[in-house]
Amino acid sequence: MLGKKRKSIPKKYIVIALIVLLIIILVGFSLTLKDDRKLNPAESVIRDAVVFAEKVITYPFKYISKEVEEYNELKDTSRDNDILETSLDRIDSVETENIELRRQLDELKEELGIEHTLSDYEYLNATVVSRNVGFWYNTLTIDKGTYSGVAKDMVVINAKGLIGRVIRTTAFTSEIRLLTTSDTNNKISVHVSDGDTNLYGLINSYDYNKNLLEVEGISNTKSVNVGDYVYTSGLGGIFPSGILIGTVTEITTDSYDLAKIIKVTPSADFTDINYVSILKRKSDGE
């Protein structure tokens, strides 16, 4: 025992081992931090159970805040009523026009043998149960999952426009990645419309300082005006077409003066999302 000396590992090996471990961990994260990662059954069950418990616990808080909000809205009812009365007269004519257009669309579809267009979808309403915890993930959790027919990549909107898309589902919850994420992997195809012409581009990034989405890929020779509406184009296979994203706020050109860079103010208010609708695009295969 006396002659035995405890061997100490040289410091440089410890440092190398730590670096290797760190690299392995980072590679592991880069493989798992993907929207297409499916939750395993254990994760799904735990998430459903905790979200359900949280829903029960947070119900009184939500109820009180909803009542306060409704009371505040009630104060503005008289003013809103006057505005609504003026637009009420137009509803009948718009509805008649809508019926006629739908009839024409159905006839054209029948003639061309198309069952569904890119703008056909079904609605499913849901409530937001948790939002952006941990801050960096920019996600919302809603109370509808695969049990209600929600699937990955379905589009989520609210009354004002596009919110994001479903990235993960469990039986009773779904996680939504918001549109306002500078996500380099997912570009959304959009069309910019002034009512007469349609131009196609891609949402490339999000400027969180100004709350503006950046659309690229529109030739500099084309004309775009501030105030033009930006919709989903339906190209790319995920988003149905015709969902309002926002309005054009700023127009600049790229460094080569070849393409326009269009800044778009999102129509949806991302700080105030309580209820959402999930859209399921009808496909010709259905």
Next chain:
Amino acid sequence: MLIAIIYLLFSFIMENIMGNIFLSTLSNISFFTTIYTVCALVVLLPYFANYKKYYILVGIFGLLFDIVYTGSFFLNFFIFIVIGVVINFLYHILSENIVMTNLISIVCIGLYHILSFFILSITNYADYSIMLLLKVILHSLIMTIIYTSISYLIIKWLYNRFSIRQVK
């Protein structure tokens, strides 16, 4: 141990409740955001004589954070463990009082955001700027101090009132 678990669970649920009250997005960060579970981990460490049990709790809540809130795989588990080690280290060099506990809390919340920011940026999950990171850390200060101070006083009172011993 029971009080520690209840307090951690309460803080875990607070993430959701407060997230719904003080709405925060990338473009509009609330001044009242923090990571309540991390603050709870800071407040609780002095009540643990057995660090193994403490790290088990840290790991469990990191995993829960992954599963319930972020949908990530072991990312928050890793970050929480690192934060647990830092908390332990800081309590060894700093004395345990309300000011130092707040200081450790602020450091840990900063560390949480820095680690999340770098890991998410390196793995190409999202593209954020350093300015946003600084903004998030600054906006976390108020709520971190409020929650840590209140928690510190309540937990201390509970342990004294009921003469609860450290977790062994």
